[in-house]
Amino acid sequence: MTDELYCGHTSCAGCPATIAIRSIMKAAGKDVIISNATSCSEIISTPYPLSSWPVPYIHVAFECAPAVAGGIEAAQKKLERTAKIIVLAGDGSTYDIGLQSLSGMVDRGHDVLYICYDNECYSNTGVQRSSATPFAAWTTTSPNGEKSIGNKTFKKPVAEMMIAQGAVYVATSSIGYPKDIQEKVKKALSIKGPKFLLIHAPCPLAWKFDASKTVEIAKIAVETGMWAMYEYCDEKRTISIEPLFKPVSEYFRLQGRFKHITDKEISQTQEHIKKYWDRLKKY
Amino acid sequence: MRICLPNKGSNRKAGEISAFENNVGEIEYEKNRVVSDDTSAFFSQEVDEDMKKIIEGSHAIAEAVKLSMPKVIAAYPITPQTHIIEKLAEMVAGGELDAEYMTVESEHSAMAACIGAQATGVRTFTATCSAGMAYMWELLYCAAGMRLPIVMGVANRALSAPLNIWNDWSDSMGARDSGWIQLYCETAQEAFDTILQAYRIAEHHNVLLPVMVCIDGFWLSHVYEPVNVLEEQDFVKPYQAPEIDVDSDEGFKRIKIVLDPKQPISMGEYATPQYYQEFKEAQQIAMLNAKLAIKEIHDEFAKKYGRSYGNGLIETYNMDNAKYAIVTMGSVCGTIKHLIENEKIKDVGLIRIKSFRPFPTSELQKALERIESFGVFEKVCSPGLGGVVFNEVKAKTNKPGASFIGGLGGRDVTLDNVRKMFDLIRIKDENIHWI
Known part of the structure; x- marks a missing residue:
């Protein structure tokens, strides 16, 4: 049993969500309330009548965890309670169905830390494409075939959207770097207002790699520049880990979801990475 | 993994909490109760006509909500519900009502915010109708299934298509199976009185269900009528969250069912086929309990304030x-x-x-x-x-x-x-x- 997330939860072997949760909870402490969106993290941790959560926890639906958190914050003001409030959601609820609710939470300035663990698809429902799915990746709803290379779009820049909207603290991290997650959670919780933390979370089931490789793949994503690690606070961006810009093919070849891609998609992605980083350095 | 909300006795079925303990007795009582809607005795009391104000049905709801002291109000505008939430916004801005007023970005978030706030341990209010209610549909079921005593005003309006802002009951009738108590009002005065009763009904320890107070859009929401608006009331007391006995390291103890780090509990868990049905059965039992609660609370109101509406049910x-x-x-x-x-x-x-x-x-x-x-x-x-x-x-x-x-x-x-x-x-x- 660990203090961060009680054992007995039902996650898959090599699950990145539980690595993220344990890092988050280690940093957040016990004076915290969790508003969880429907996701793997919910399903693995709260099968009635059991719970793996050592802190107050609420799950309502897929797309409304930020609004629930806003309601908690409003109630706490009236009750003169000061527990920190954290939203925990996957990329489906963050990039897609709950984006409006997240935007509303940031707009109203709720003192909430929103954390998305991004496994780049709807893993919980059996690996369907989300707007976090990378270009050319296979999912069950973006299959590759004679007339398709897989997913047709690049990832939605959701963290940059939160910066544009004026969240007081925006950061990206990765389950490959648990200490980085802890530092960012601690820093975020020390700032009042709406905060956003996006954590890269390679999923063995969805990305088709061996369960022992979760952390390795997370690190390669950062080393190739596929995943940026940064903080944005006080109008300033700080890169947490400078990428080595290893060839992106090193990242692709470890994952079954990219097994079908050709040099064309590799160079398109390489170009996308360059543009993305140019933009990051600029703003 | 630990038990989230341990049940006290091993005989209790999954999904039951202590609040339902008296169900069997209550239902028997319900069956044997003599139905009486003769309320002439209540009318014999003197009513101070000077207290009457000429106000809209929407404002009658807002005035009653103010007297009920909700601490969180989540609002998203939709015609013809708007006058309810506008009046409440004025009351909060003017310091008449001490509540957090959340201008949410959708009805879905309005209900989500009410759920979050109510789960944290405060009384809440929102209002909607028509497409707005359709948009919060999913969460109507969540509020009821999580047994949160939220009260919502509904200014009944037709659903699209064709788009139409005027009155009918398509919105709330579609939500008849959502697990919400639905009370329909005839007059602005009844809307005022029903809001006060609705909080008591919703929060009754044998009920714990959300309540919709429905008024006909425009016909009631925008029509001015003389309404006896109470200056103050002690019918609805300050909110007390429901409580439950839980097993802890120090033995059984009574805790409030709220989100509080001092006594962490998990709410809104998912239930497998092994457990889900008991939750739904418990909601049905609570609805039957609500019949008695509605009548009793209605009668208490009638005795106290001299106004009655049949027996509260018909x-x-x-x-x-x-x-x-x-x-x-x-x-x-x-x-x-x-x-x-x-x-x-x-x-x-x-x-x-x-x-x-x-x-x-x-x-x-x-x-x-x-x-x-x-x-x-x-x-x-x-x-x-x-x-x-x-x-x-x-x-x-x-x-x-x-x-x-x-x-x-x-x-x-x-x-x-x-x-x-x-x-x-x-x-x-x-x-x-x-x-």
């Missing part, structure tokens, strides 16, 4: 010597009462359903006992079936009945329409008629 009018009855809900009852009174009609009476959920089965059966035939007028149609209310009433009686569907999308229901319905009921018609 109201009968001119039924003493009636051979026929028209059954309906909401503001159209005013038109029907007016016709009966003005034309001194003796043979047709009115049965007004105030509580549509829980459905007043035994009360309706008793009210229909001595009549020869009836008709149901309703502002909703379930395409492929017909009248929703009609079919529910008809299922509980073998008397011949006619189904009248009308007033959709705000169409006026005239005295002539009512006369026509009375005539069809008198000839024991059993067809569907579009009014």
Whole structure:
């Protein structure tokens, strides 16, 4: 049993969500309330009548965890309670169905830390494409075939959207770097207002790699520049880990979801990475 | 993994919490209770006419909400609900009402915020209708399933398409199975009184269900009526969150069912086939308990303030010597009462359903006992079936009945329409008629 997330939860072997949760909870402490969106993290941790959560926890639906958190914050003001409030959601609820609710939470300035663990698809429902799915990746709803290379779009820049909207603290991290997650959670919780933390979370089931490789793949994503690690606070961006810009093919070849891609998609992605980083350095 | 909300006794089924312990006794009591909607005794009390204000139905709701002291109000505008939330915004801005007022970005988030706040341990309010209610649909079920006593004002409005901002009951009737108590009002005064009662009903320890207080959009929400607005009240006390006994390291202890790090609990868990059904059964039992709670709280209100609405579940009018009855809900009852009174009609009476959920089965059966035939007028149609209310009433009686569907999308229901319905009921018609 660990203090961060009680054992007995039902996650898959090599699950990145539980690595993220344990890092988050280690940093957040016990004076915290969790508003969880429907996701793997919910399903693995709260099968009635059991719970793996050592802190107050609420799950309502897929797309409304930020609004629930806003309601908690409003109630706490009236009750003169000061527990920190954290939203925990996957990329489906963050990039897609709950984006409006997240935007509303940031707009109203709720003192909430929103954390998305991004496994780049709807893993919980059996690996369907989300707007976090990378270009050319296979999912069950973006299959590759004679007339398709897989997913047709690049990832939605959701963290940059939160910066544009004026969240007081925006950061990206990765389950490959648990200490980085802890530092960012601690820093975020020390700032009042709406905060956003996006954590890269390679999923063995969805990305088709061996369960022992979760952390390795997370690190390669950062080393190739596929995943940026940064903080944005006080109008300033700080890169947490400078990428080595290893060839992106090193990242692709470890994952079954990219097994079908050709040099064309590799160079398109390489170009996308360059543009993305140019933009990051600029703003 | 640890137990989230440990049950005290091993005999208790999953899904049950201590609040439901007395269910069996309550239901028996309910069956044996003599139905009485004779409330003339209550009216004998003197009512201070000077306290009456001429206000809109929407403002009557807002005034009653203010007196109920909610701590979080989540609001998203939709015609014709807007005047309710605008008035509440003014009250909060002016310091009359000490609440957090959240201008959420959708009705979905309005209900989500109410759920989050209520789960944290405060009283909440929101209001909606039509497309707004359709948009919060998913969360109506969550609020009810999580047993959160949220109160919501509904200014009933038609659903698109075609787009229409006027009154009918398509919105709340569609949500009849969501697990919310639904109370329909005839007047602005009733809306005021029903809000106060709604908080008591919702928070009753044998109920713990959310309540919709429904008023006809525009017909009530935007019409000015004299309303006796209480300056203060002690009918609705400051909010106390429900409590439960839990097993802890120090033995059993009583805790509030709220999100508080001092006593961490998990709320809104998912339930497998092994457990899910018990939650739904518990909601049905709570609804049956609500029938008794509605009557008791209504009677207490009537004794205290001198205003009553039948027995809280149904109201009968001119039924003493009636051979026929028209059954309906909401503001159209005013038109029907007016016709009966003005034309001194003796043979047709009115049965007004105030509580549509829980459905007043035994009360309706008793009210229909001595009549020869009836008709149901309703502002909703379930395409492929017909009248929703009609079919529910008809299922509980073998008397011949006619189904009248009308007033959709705000169409006026005239005295002539009512006369026509009375005539069809008198000839024991059993067809569907579009009014």
